[in-house]
Each structure stands twice: as structure tokens, then as C-alpha cells.
Amino acid sequence: MFPDIDVESLDRFLSDAASRGEFSGTIRLSSGSRVLHEGAYGTASRRWNVPVLPGTRFDVASITKLFTSVAVLQQVDAGTLSLDSPIGRFVALEGTRIDPEITIGQLLAHTSGIGDDADEEAGESYEDLWTDRPTYSVTQTADFLPQFVHKEPNFAPGAGCRYCNCGYILAGLALEAVTGTSYRDYVREHVFAAAGMEDSGFFSMRDAVPNVAEGWDPVRDETGTVVSWRQNIFSYPPIGSPDGGAHATAADLVRFLDAVRDGKLLSAESTAAFLSPQVKHSDLDAGELHYGYGLEFRLGSSGGVRSFYKDGINAGASAFLGYYPEADVTLALVSNSEDGAWGPLRQITALLQSG
Template identity: 35%
Template sequence: MKSIILNRLTDIQSQNEFSGSVLVKKDNGVLTEVSYGYANRSEQIENSSFTRYGIASGCKLFTSIAICQLVEDGKLTFETKLADCLKFSFPNFDKDITIHHLLTHTAGIPDYFDEEVMDDFEELWVKNPMYHIRTLENFLPLFQNQPMKAKVNERFHYNNAGYILLGLIVEQVSQLQFAEYIEENIFKKAGMINSGYFEFDSLPKNTALGYIDYPNGTWKTNIYSLPVKGGSDGGAFVTVNDMALFWDSLVNNQLLSEEYTYMILNPYVQTNKKNSFYGYGLWIEKNDDEIYKYHIMGYDPGVSFHSAYYPKNSIKSVICSNKSEGAYDMMKGIEDEI
């Protein structure tokens, strides 16, 4: 199977010029580990398994685990209302919004980047320069005074702002900066020694620059396309091996008790696709009534990311790319072979 998967990925890469790293593991055995392209094109530094990649919305799962840890510790409940656990003002938000609603994208609140009406993430930073966005509070003016988009629990609507609020709740309850909490209570516990929430203007070594390619062959990096520092809705940097360690820690109840791990992995709400559901911070796909995979993904300018755990055969896949597209094709290629 190793050579079959690798050959398939090489074929896909030759077609879409995928840039990034791929890791596929079954239990503790490596089925495929391969990298393509450059972490730094100007200096021609190649991507490798040690390269740190931005994963955009892929890290919403970290935020949901942090919330579940605080619930497990008795500091919150899933039915705690937003109005009762944050000091900030949201004059137009429904008073019945709970943490559960925020976790499952059913709160109905406005989003600062609404993927139903906006295509270009860069549009956000014309009036709100990205170099001012370094803390979770910096995101609030982008949405806190807007009207509700839908009624509470009316429908699933993928929402980045909801996860900013969850991160602020983590900060207020734990009395730690969000990134500090995640690094201490998730990354360290999982052995993710190369992962973190880094700032674009002080990136550590082995961090890939994100690239935005144009049809005429020119390109630019994404340093002016994203907030300086990512937040609780997206923006962590990981290696493919760290993500594999993360899945191991999650499904083996090392980050949460078995009871609360089950809550993370429970399909609470159907998404906008058939056989697709959302748990707490991750997507769940079913074949008939059987869960086929748990997965996370993230897309930003210069970032594409997919990672999944397939419970039936204990396979984990991680696809990190420092281009805006490409990770999905690689994931589908892997799934066709496993």
C-alpha cells in the first residue's frame, strides 16, 4: 500500500503542483511520508516533514478541546450562556446563545468573514489593517455590533466569529492568553513540540511561507493577507508529525476523559452536505449509520490543509500545504487508495 499511495500522490502533484507535506499512518506505522515544493521559494528551501505550516481553520478543534477541558474541570457547562461568561458587549445578540451553539455553528451570530457572501479574505484588511490584529479582542469590532444573521439553533452556518468568542471565553475563565493555554494544555500534552501560534513578523525556523499564485505565473506571500497572529478560529502552525501525535492523543483520551472525548466526536448537527455532520470543532462523515471519518480542514490565502482520522482502520492522514489550494486533491487521492 505504501508504494501505491506514494505513486498516486506523485501523479496528483505533477498535475496540481502541490507544495507541502503529507503523512499517512496506520496505528504507529508510516504508510506514506513525502514533501514537495519550497518552504521559501526565494531561498529555495525545500519543504520537509519538519516544516511548520499554517493550518487556518484546522485548529478550531484545539479551541473546542480547550472548552471541553474547562467544562470537565467544572468551570463552565455547555449550556452556559454567552451573556454570562464574557465581559464584552454584544447589543444585538440573542441572550439565549450558549457555548454549545457556538461550538456547533448554530448560534446565528454574524461572522467577521462570512463565507456565504465573501470570497476574498483579503477584503477584510482594507479598512482593518491586518497588522493591528494580534489579540482575540482585536477581532471584536469586526462583528460585535452587527445584527443576528439567523435565529439561535435555526440552522448550521459555519462561523469564524463564534470561535473567536470561544477563545475569549477560554482566556477569561483560565486567566491565560489563548495561545498560551493551547500550547500548555494541548500541544505539550500531545508532544507537539514544534507547533504553536506564531506571529508573521517573528516566525521561528522551519516555518513555511504561504504563497498565493496568479494565472500569469507570478506569486506573492500571504504576509499581508492574514492577521499578524492567528486566533481561536484559525492560525496555528504545525508539522505533519505533530498532527499525527494530536490525533493519537485525542482518540486515546489523553487530552480529555473518555466521556468528554465522546462529546467532541459526537455528530450534533447535519451540515449542508449529505452524510456530513459537525461535532465540537470537527467534521464527521458517515457511510449509512457508520462513521467513516473525523476530519478538520483549513483554507486561507497561501494555506490549504486537511487532516483526518478513519476509525474503522485506525488510519490518520495529514496534508499541509503552503499554497491556497491542493490539499483536497491529495486527501481524495489517499482516500481512493485506503
């Protein structure tokens, strides 16, 4: 059952972190229809000193992959795609290092083996991709292809498991091919609107959109003291894509996961597939980490699912969306700095596990 969380202490912890400049963002902690805690903290724009409000929209980075996965599974339900469909049927890959027989399911479960544009598991920096290429040149899904299609594969399709952003770029291109619409337009209509995510969208850094947080990260001197703040406008493309960059409120993220769990977005079969681990990624201190079709699953030593979640991190953005089955609690946490979400997440996780 859900532990008796001291909400006042949690609010005080988050407020203190915000006062130190360590956290700007929003949180929603819920159990079923009951909101256990919701709060807004810190600054949405450091340039203009605009405070964060509950309705502030944040870049949720790789949590966007969940929207992509649901969109693809909707087309599986519609019969236009299959998890066994080869990607070469939908994307022209001649002259590249991408095996056209890689399946949609392998792309979603990180078992395709393709080389990533920035290999996170190898410690490569996504921000470094834009040293020689202007971020504003990449606004459509196909614009990402030159960044990874000629890279050496890490393993044969299905022979391993390695986190890969660009698998979701290819899955997004397959979605566009079978629907005849852009990735962003499809997700707006069939995921956001269908889930009641009225405040979510894809907002360009170049547009004046209300209630959208700016991304900022601290610049520190040799002693670790923050001497200034740097905005993330040159750190990645100006608008979201199938692997990251959608904007949402914490409340909308909870609505999304609730809608999936309630069977409102997918068939019963696809809902079960989305909410189930598909492949083991690695061992943990007490259990295992498995990947699903976007979600990640922490299994206990007895094999039961202790939590499933997706996190996201980028320059000027960090976010977490997860569900804890034993407590029946959903947590959404969003922040407009790269390190902002993780201290609060550790604190909240400790509270969730204390009961």
C-alpha cells in the same frame, strides 16, 4: 480493514504534483502506531527556494478550531465552563447583535446563528476583510470583535447550522476569561505539550522562526498560466487565533488526534462528546454531513460514520486532518498554498476507499 495502498505510486503522485508547482507540503498516513507513509515535497519558501522537510511547520488554518474546542472542553471538565454556559457571562456584549444567551456548545457546533466576519457559506472572502484594516492591528483575541459583533444574525440561536469562524473567537474569549491566561499560552501548555506536539505553536509572520513555511499562491494570466507567486502576508492577521492560524507538522496533527482518541486530553465524557456528531449540517450524495464540536462527520446512508475530519483553507494555506474508522487510518496533510492540499487529498481519499 486498511486497503493495500501502493505507497510508491502515492509518493510518485505527490512528487509529480510538487514538480509542477501544484503541491508543497507534508503528509503523514498512519494506522495505530504504524506509519504507512510520510513525505515532504516542494518548497517552503519560494523567495529563497528552501525545500520542505518533514519537520517544516505549516499554518493549519481552521484546524486550529480543534485545539480551541479541546481547550474549552478541558475547562468543562474542570468545572469552570459548561457547554450550556451563556457567552454573555464571560464576554461583554452590550450594544452588539450577539445574543448573550448563546451557549458555549452552540458556538462550538456552529449553531449560534451569529453573523461571521467573513461568511464562507455566502461566498465572502476572508482576505477582503483586510482591504481597509491593517492585518497587524489584530493580534489579540478581543481585537476581532469589531469585525462581527454588529452584523445581523443569520438565525436565532439553535435554530440552524451554519459554519462560523467567529463563534470560536467568542469561545476563545470565554476560555481566556476563566483561565486568566491568553488563548495561545493556554493551548501551548495544555493542548500542544500535553499531546506531545513538540513542533507546534503560534508563530508570527514578523518573527524569524526556523522551519516555518511561508504561504504563497500562484498569480495566473488570462490563460491560466502561472506568471508569478504572491505571498500571503497581507491576507490575514500575523499570528494565530482561536479560529485559525496555528502552525504544526503533519506528524504533530496525527499526534493530536491520537491523543484525543486515547483519552489523554479530555475526560471520557468530553472525549465522547468531541468525537461525536452533534447537529446535521447538510445532505450529501450518499449520506449526511454533521458538525460536532469542531470536527465534521460524514455519515453513510445507513447512518454510520464513514470519516471525521477538519480541514482548513486560507490564502497561502490549506490543511486536512481526518480519521477513517473502517480502515483505522489517520491522515494529516498540510500545504503552504490555498489549493495545495486538495488534489493530493482527492487522490488519497480514492485510495482509502478502494479497499
